[in-house]
């Protein structure tokens with residue numbers, strides 16, 4: 001024998017309120033949606049039929065209930081049984097189950113959301129198709145009654161909510177007004193709450209996009225880009241945010257579907273690189289999820305995301321052609337997103353090349369200018385390494401660029417792929433050091449003798465001391481990582497690219513016998529280092545070498561390990577002690 005499923009309405013309401021909808025506030029949207037759909041359905045039959053939704057909240061003299069009246073198509077007695085009293089039944093899908101064009105609803109559960117705030121609902125309706133008016137009364141336990149009415153009732157529907165004892169505030173004027181304005185501000189029919197009209201005919205961003213953007217975003221946007229995707233009936237504005245958005249910030253776009261708000265922190269509408277854009281759009285055919293609080297992630301949304309990304313990108317390229325100053329300001333404010341795009345988009349790469357300032361030995365400069373001056377972009381892929389090498393490279397007249405920030409190295413690689421190997425070249429630290437001159441032989445000999453006295457100190461810090469002669473003379477020492485493998489690799493790489501003479505020079509820097517992990521390159525041009533070469537007090541030699549090591553370590557902005565901090569304290573205090581005469 002066949003049976004039909006029973007449904008426990010309380011269980012379903014619990015499911016809706018705790019698991020589908022994020023808050024009882026959605027009741028306002030669902031009822032508004034039904035009213036609007038009913039008017040749309042009636043207008044399909046009678047294009048001149050009135051289209052108005054009137055909402056009377058609790059405090060406007062309705063005796064403790066909220067009423068929402070529409071001039072829509074209404075319901076016959078049969079439809080009341082069939083559509084209102086059957087879960088999941090809807091008039092907004094066709095025979096094949098596809099959502100009918102033009103309707104907001106589609107699932108056949110929205111009306112139940114009234115039970116999130118009401119213990120009983122009453123509906124009086126008269127159908128535009130004829131027949132007497134009907135009254136339907138239902139409670140949240142799943143009981144309902146239907147009766148036909150003799151009295152004269154206008155075509156349309158009035159729904160009345162009797163609130164739960166603890167839900168009255170959801171039906172009060174201020175809350176209702178705020179909810180209806182939020183969800184329904186753009187609806188195509190007139191909606192009033194307690195006599196106040198809350199809808200406007202035209203889309204508000206058309207007249208004054210920047211002003212609307214400032215209101216919605218809370219800040220004055222940098223610019224407003226009109227966007228359009230006709231295949232999904234989408235129109236709107238992509239707002240370029242001013243400085244201050246973090247690349248990791250969640251995307252949050254304001255999305256309307258058929259002019260009803262879905263939400264104002266909708267994700268996934270733009271590619272990730274466009275984190276500095278906030279859209280406000282209305283679409284007639286993107287799909288909402290069942291809660292109607294986000295967009296369904298399907299192929300269509302993917303295509304829309306790509307298309308909107310393309311429109312933003314085209315705008316950027318156009319801006320570059322027409323307003324270079326603004327382009328520079330924009331790139332400066334959002335360089336991370338634009339750099340990330342430049343890795344895969346050559347036009348963006350050219351923009352970055354032209355406008356984005358990079359840190360170089362010649363100061364902040366665009367890649368294009370730097371390349372023009374030095375012929376190739378010699379870069380270091382690490383910020384600390386750059387800081388360490390920059391003064392030395394600069395003093396030798398060697399141009400060096402800091403490519404140590406996010407996406408920089410990939411951008412260099414892309415430039416090489418497009419413009420050939422001469423476009424950009426990674427410079428190994430050894431290469432910069434190889435350009436340093438040899439010291440005068442007597443100074444070097446004397447210094448090496450003294451360094452032998454400081455052997456223990458150098459060993460303690462796993463350090464090999466290398467005397468060299470370089471500018472700036474004010475810099476006494478440089479600390480360079482000297483991991484054996486890295487060193488060999490650097491030399492081999494540079495050897496491949498450089499001329500034989502240079503390769504030989506590089507080779508001479510790699511002493512086979514030392515496997516210390518760092519090199520302390522002492523500058524024989526520096527007066528302090530020269531004086532070190534003439535010292536006889538071995539304790540003072542040790543103290544000076546350790547102080548130079550700590551100073552170079554600080555200069556290189558390397559993290560201090562406990563033994564480095566101990567060395568810093570020791571050398572500082574001992575120097576102080578000597579300075580105030582402790583060793584006199």
Ligand SMILES: Nc1ncnc2c1ncn2[C@@H]1O[C@H](COP(=O)(O)OP(=O)(O)OP(=O)(O)O)[C@@H](O)[C@H]1O
Pocket residue numbers: 030033034035038070072073074075083084089090091092104105106107108109110111112157
């Ligand atoms: N104000 C109204 N006027 C006329 N018919 C209505 C009204 N409200 C509801 N209905 C009818 O009741 C049906 C069920 O409504 P309900 O809100 O539960 O679901 P829906 O609007 O079809 O879909 P969704 O769950 O996506 O909102 C609707 O399809 C519609 O036929």
